[in-house]
Amino acid sequence: MKAVGVTRQPPQRRGGDSETRLTIRVDFGPHGALGPGKIRLMELIGEKGSITAAGRAMKMSYRRAWLLVDALNRMFREPLIETQHGGSGGGGAVLTPLGQRVVALYRGIEAGALAGAADPMAALAADLAPLAGAAEKAGD
Template identity: 45%
Template sequence: MPAGKSRWSLKTRVWVERDGRKVLGPGRVELLEHITREQSISAAAKKMQMSYRRAWTLVQDMNEAAGVALVESSTGGAGGGGATVTPHGQEAIRLYRALEARVAQTVASAPLSSDPLAVSANPG
């Protein structure tokens, strides 16, 4: 390890809640981004190596917890079904990514000693 380089680092995960219920987090936002690209919950789930059932449950939970639809879906048929991330969902992604970047910038600039758990000789 290079001299003066700490083995310690700070890591964060950002969650957004409403009334104590998780609305957005890293995986949920990634799912929304995949749904945006794929226009399908099923295809988005496959991209994330997640079951369709799990993805559908997350979408329902996000919609309920947010109090507005972040994703709208249509059932399959002759033309197939699909899913769309709503304008509220698009704004949620944008705001989450901006918040995540601000938190990462703050963490990156936070001072961390080479041994943050060391006991001070002068606890004073």
């Protein structure tokens, strides 16, 4: 298993550029990868109870959201998301216990990485060159 970059913005920012962020992506080789987009989709499905609503919240088509759900369900030994077919009240979707565990484990990996990387990230950000146009604005 190899971990490389992709995750949400860190909650803490100690100095440096306010746009600096660490992203976490866990690559499982032929099994696929797990990153912030899939995790956020799962969180939104858990909150909204719907793949459609979760996809809409992420500005994603229903088809794209469904394809990601299918990929997630195939990636692990048990489904992460269960769907219920519509009736009079429509269908829905819920995270399974394993789905909840996967989200919690990913967020734990992310929190640990962010905690360990905050100071080095701030140091890197402090050494960035100014953006074009920033020098002129600072002189105004």
